[in-house]
Amino acid sequence: MSDGDGTGGEFTRDMHYLTTRITEDGRDGYPVEPGRYRLIVARACPWANRAIIVRRLLGLEDVLSMGICGPVHDERSWTFDLDPGGVDPVLKIPRLQDAYFARDPHYPRGITVPAMVDVPTGAVVTNDFAQITLDLSTQWRRYHREGAPDLYPEALRDEIDEVAEPVFRDVNNGVYRCGFAASQDAYDAAYDRLFARLDQLTDRLSTQRFLVGDTITEADVRLFTTLVRFDAVYHGHFKCNRSKLTEMPVLWNYARDLFQTPGFGDTIDFTHIKQHYYMVHTNINPTRIVPKGPDLSHWLEPHNRETLGGRPFGDGTPPHPPRPAEVVPPDHWAPTSRS
Incomplete structure (x- = not known):
């Protein structure tokens, strides 16, 4: 989650995300492949919570692993303090920022969840939370569980x-x-x-x-x-x-x-x-x-x-x-x- 001040004291969310997509045809260089990607989330975050819910409803656990950050982070990054030794067991990193820096050593924006990480390279593919869940519904369809709901049916997409x-x-x-x-x-x-x-x-x-x-x-x-x-x-x-x-x-x-x-x-x-909201937002609490x-x-x-x-x-x-x-x-x- 990122924040900033707009004009007149209005909160303005930084909506500039890594928009690379993981697609069935791999047009951005990242094809859908079982086991290749890791979804990094924090249960505290509502944007990440969307991805947790959609992954579970669609039954993608066998093909898309999930790493869970702790609820309280510092100004640098979400951390894997829930895992033994404070290190993600798959990516072998203590901070999510390490995966962002693997993508861009000078990454200038917020270290946000959810993030889809390419396990072989350890680099974040995308943190575009709105597109991530849509792609899980549409691009990962081959790997949906039997009986999975259609969360983005074509006939209702405009509505x-x-x-x-x-x-x-x-x-x-x-x-x-x-x-x-x-x-x-x-x-x-x-x-x-x-x-x-x-x-x-x-x-x-x-x-x-x-x-x-x-x-x-x-x-x-x-x-x-x-x-x-x-x-x-x-x-x-x-x-x-x-x-x-x-x-x-x-x-x-x-x-x-x-x-x-x-x-x-x-x-x-x-x-x-x-814990996240009341302990991290020290300007409010x-x-x-x-x-x-x-x-x-x-x-x-x-x-x-x-x-x-x-x-x-x-x-x-x-x-x-x-x-x-x-x-x-x-x-x-x-x-x-x-x-």
Whole structure:
């Protein structure tokens, strides 16, 4: 995740990514090949969380390995402090920046996740988070599991893109525009746009179970990773405090519907999420105190979204359980029903 100040105190995200693509035909020099690439993520990061979810829904674990960075990084880089010796076991590096510098020794921009790394060379291929998940759906299709959902169906791509663009602008990035605003006017404008968009999404989702069509698509993945962090981080830390997610019934039920769907909630690490935001953003939280809340017990309660119809996986099936090495520690996410 990168940040910067725009004019008038407005937060401006650096959107200049390494746009090299891994494609079926290898037109950029990187063909899809089982075992060749490693997806580097951090469970704390919503942009990386998209890739974690999509990889799991599509069943690409056997062909695309995944390295997980710790939740707290310094000004230099995400680090592999969760691994023995603090070194990624495949890439043999302690810091993600090493893979960026293998691509460009003078790489000038932020060291971001998710990143797709070419294992033979140790170099980052791309960190273009929006394109990564689309390519996993379209370019890696030969290696999808049996029963994998079509998250970017050709007939719905225009509508998915049309929905996803304002969701990114006003919600996914909108919470950052609130949290990192450097002036009252910039904050007020971002806040108003965020909640106006959430109100619009409430209207849309009040009559349909998913954002586009009657199955889960890329659009739902993109919205979910912001909603699931809303009460834990964005409501307080980023001052997005008109309403908690739990106070917006349609969006709360929609988020719980997805959370309870295999491949979504089982990728969420609330401990990492809170540690990252509250400990890394010292300009917002200089004490680095991590709040104990919120109460997670309601995430597994009934959402009743089934009454709207829809089939989460269409004609497909849910993904298999996560691999043992990729299971989120139960005390990091597992809400338990109150007795």
